[in-house]
Amino acid sequence: MENRRYRHTTYLLLVILTLALAGCSIKTEGLIPDQPIKTARQIDKTVKVMEVEGGHASKFGREAYITNEQYRDALLQTLMDANIFSSVVNSGNADWNLHSEIITITTEAGVSPTYAIVVQYWLVDPRTGEEFWRKGINTRHHVNWNEAFAGGTRIIMAVEGATKKNLTQLVQALSIADLH
Amino acid sequence: MFFMTFPCRSTVALILAITLLLTGADSIAAADGTGSIPLNEVDTITILPIVFPADQTAADRSENLESLYGKLDDYIYKALLRKLAMKGYVLDKPRGWSVPDDWSVERLKSLTPQELAEIAPANASYVALLFVEQIASSNQAVHSSADAVVSAMILHRNSGSVVWQKGTEGEFSEHILQIFNPLSGPLGMLLTPDKHAAIETAFGKLFAGLPEKKTYR
Numbered sequence: 001m002e003n004r005r006y007r008h009t010t011y012l013l014l015v016i017l018t019l020a021l022a023g024c025s026i027k028t029e030g031l032i033p034d035q036p037i038k039t040a041r042q043i044d045k046t047v048k049v050m051e052v053e054g055g056h057a058s059k060f061g062r063e064a065y066i067t068n069e070q071y072r073d074a075l076l077q078t079l080m081d082a083n084i085f086s087s088v089v090n091s092g093n094a095d096w097n098l099h100s101e102i103i104t105i106t107t108e109a110g111v112s113p114t115y116a117i118v119v120q121y122w123l124v125d126p127r128t129g130e131e132f133w134r135k136g137i138n139t140r141h142h143v144n145w146n147e148a149f150a151g152g153t154r155i156i157m158a159v160e161g162a163t164k165k166n167l168t169q170l171v172q173a174l175s176i177a178d179l180h
Numbered sequence: 181m182f183f184m185t186f187p188c189r190s191t192v193a194l195i196l197a198i199t200l201l202l203t204g205a206d207s208i209a210a211a212d213g214t215g216s217i218p219l220n221e222v223d224t225i226t227i228l229p230i231v232f233p234a235d236q237t238a239a240d241r242s243e244n245l246e247s248l249y250g251k252l253d254d255y256i257y258k259a260l261l262r263k264l265a266m267k268g269y270v271l272d273k274p275r276g277w278s279v280p281d282d283w284s285v286e287r288l289k290s291l292t293p294q295e296l297a298e299i300a301p302a303n304a305s306y307v308a309l310l311f312v313e314q315i316a317s318s319n320q321a322v323h324s325s326a327d328a329v330v331s332a333m334i335l336h337r338n339s340g341s342v343v344w345q346k347g348t349e350g351e352f353s354e355h356i357l358q359i360f361n362p363l364s365g366p367l368g369m370l371l372t373p374d375k376h377a378a379i380e381t382a383f384g385k386l387f388a389g390l391p392e393k394k395t396y397r
Contacts (some may be wrong), residue, residue: 103271106262116265120272136224136270 026058026066030160031074036081040174046087047123048094049076054102064115064159065105071163075079075100078167084174097124103136105159111151115158116140117166123179135173139165163170191367217343220393224270225334227260228255230379231311234284252376256310259380260387268393275352277301285311294340296333306343310383311332313347315375326378332386348386 027061052075052080072090075098079088102117122134141161143154230253261271280299288296288309293345311334317326331347 014321104261104265106265108266114266116268118265118270120270136272138265138268138270140268142268 021136024145026156026159028070028073028077030156031066031070031163031167032077032081033164036083037078037168037171039082039084039171041175042083043085043174043179045085045096045179046066046089046094047079047085047096047098048089048092048126049079050099052100052102064104064107064155066117066159066163068102071100071102074163075167075170078171082171084171086154093126095125097126097179098122099124105162107155107158111145111154112143113155113163114140114142115155115159117159117162119166119170133177133179135177137166137169137173139163139169141165192331193355201297217341219344219391222269222306222334222343224272224304225264225306225308226274226301227257227308227310228271228274228300229279229283229284231285231288232258232307232315233313234282234286252379255376256383259302259384263384263387264390267390268388272304274307275303277303285313292340293335293342296335297337299341300335302336304337307335307337309335312379315379317375317378326375328375328378328382330379330382330386332383344390346386346389348382 008154017091048065049072052068052072055066055071057067076088076090079098099122100118103120105115105117107113107115116138117140118136118138120134120136122131124131139162141158141164143158143161145154147156257271257273264271289311291299297307310330312328312330315326315327329347331345333345334343335341336343363389
């Protein structure tokens with residue numbers, strides 16, 4: 001009888017832990033800017049979003065991170081929502097290829113976390129292989145201790161906030177860049 | 181004939197000193213006097229390979245830490261990357277560029293900012309030169325330590341002007357008890373390259389003084 005009660009308690013704790021961990025992971029939807037970014041112009045070119053480099057899954061005891069797949073999905077969706085190019089694709093041919101590399105995601109320790117994300121973006125003409133535009137963007141986001149009860153949630157909010165700002169700044173930079 | 185009394189000259193000197201202090205907070209005038217670029221305008225900083233004294237490089241590479249010294253550039257780059265990301269800067273490595281001959285402290289320090297700009301990667305807008313001016317270590321039975329004197333310079337390549345420069349000293353010291361402490365992290369392990377740690381500490385101290393970008397959100 002004692003043994004069965006012990007087993008039930010263990011299972012319950014495992015279920016709670018699994019749910020808590022699932023709720024504490026970074027989701028792609030959280031990385032996409034909340035509102036489509038308004039731009040001054042549309043560039044009359046199609047663009048292919050290439051595989052992202054530099055990302056990886058979060059590791060226990062280290063800074064929260066983003067996977068390459070998550071970042072690519074968020075980047076693709078952001079560009080489509082912003083309508084800055086005539087078309088955005090993730091496979092096949094396009095006028096330009098957009099490459100990106102997550103250089104670092106880092107933080108200052110504390111109960112109110114601030115996360116910074118640095119991403120390099122560059123455009124390549126696939127016909128010539130020439131890189132004709134490059135921009136490194138550094139954005140950060142601070143979350144106050146009282147914005148979420150769980151520390152893990154505050155960290156995720158900080159990473160997501162910094163990423164949303166990074167993607168927003170990318171679209172803004174593209175919209176004013178001298179691209180032909 | 182223009183003539184200033186002693187109190188008047190003192191006041192002018194005081195005003196000049198205050199002005200210099202205030203303007204020097206965010207930018208350092210170019211060494212050649214051609215003007216200054218505020219740090220807020222600094223976009224991506226390309227970190228060039230670490231520069232050692234001409235005689236030190238060969239001696240260091242002949243030590244049994246050769247393989248670790250080969251990775252020093254990456255080691256320092258990653259440390260600076262995290263530190264400067266929180267201050268709003270973007271770092272990059274040189275692309276399509278190879279290290280010129282005689283990449284030593286003595287030679288590079290003898291060049292003017294314009295001459296340094298000419299040997300910097302053509303696709304970089306700002307470059308950081310990291311100088312290890314002196315590195316020494318001592319090993320005793322229960323204690324080892326290393327001292328590094330380093331300096332750095334951020335250069336605007338197009339104008340050939342110095343945007344920021346600073347020098348500092350860093351010391352790394354470990355006791356035999358620290359070596360066996362499992363909680364002391366990678367730097368406290370038996371194979372700790374103490375010179376690496378001293379250089380990292382010194383550059384860490386040096387770049388801690390780099391102001392945060394005001395436009396950074």
